Amino acid sequence: MVCLVGVNPWKVFVDSASNATGVGAGIVIITPEGIKLEHSFRLGFRASNNEAEYEALLAGLKVVLDLGAKEVQIYSDSRVLVNQVQESFKAKDPQMVEYLRVVKQTMRYFSSVKVEQVARGQNRHADSLATLASSIANEVPRLIKVELVVEPSIIVKTGVSQVTIVGKC
Template identity: 50%
Template sequence: MDGKSVGTISSWEILHWKVYVDGAANQRGSGIGLFLISPEGIAIEKSLRLGFSVTNNEAEYEALLQGMMMVQKLGGKAKEAFSDSKLVVGQVMGELEARDTRMQEYLGRVKHLQSDFQSFNLTHVSRSGNTHADSLATLATSSAHDLPRIILVEDLC
């Protein structure tokens, strides 16, 4: 094969995003954490406080939906997502039935967004395998202030 053919073949390669999601709901409020890794290896972290009341399972779905929409906005066509929610992963992957009306609505929204991806997979990970997204979700619930925040993280040696 000549160089042109190889270049043409590789240009059709689908670049996968990795997205770790987690939701949290407690007495202080609810929030979600997203940890995205681009195909080029760039990490994007997002902590979102939800301005409405949700259960923990609903927060988990909100995190998944926000992660899907972020990848979509960034032009991603393939996504591998990771969540520590057995319920959400089971429902999305068709292993569990969504019986509750709210869960059926969330599942329908995920399925609708999923159709926009050329490749989509959601994998269950243990809580210890999802600590980064968990920390970001917990951060979102840690303050009731509606002030925009910038959090600097530095290494002190």
């Protein structure tokens, strides 16, 4: 017998960034086992802040769907996005109506999806990934590896040096 009580959902933090160089989306996925997956997306088209937030949400949903997730918690610092998805706000702009329709359609592939608003401080990681993607000037795909440097690259010998005092004897 398999007991699924207490199964942790996948957590997905989404954010977007827009600047003079471009528009980007960032997602941070935390698997039920606690593994953190990070992804930056550069949008190859102009998008409003709200459109970019929806693109980030859709990217996150598509990635975890491809990874086999069934229960998902989405976290975003976008008040508009969260409230439209939760149906507290009505989407009026035709672009937002269509984004919301596609999000709702994608959410049907999961057994459970919760969308919550978080403070910007709780979403810094996704924000930094979105900013990275929006700031890249050229369209070259890249892999950015982040490594920990645990020790200085130089060795400074410490010890006792001979000291000569010049003066009165």
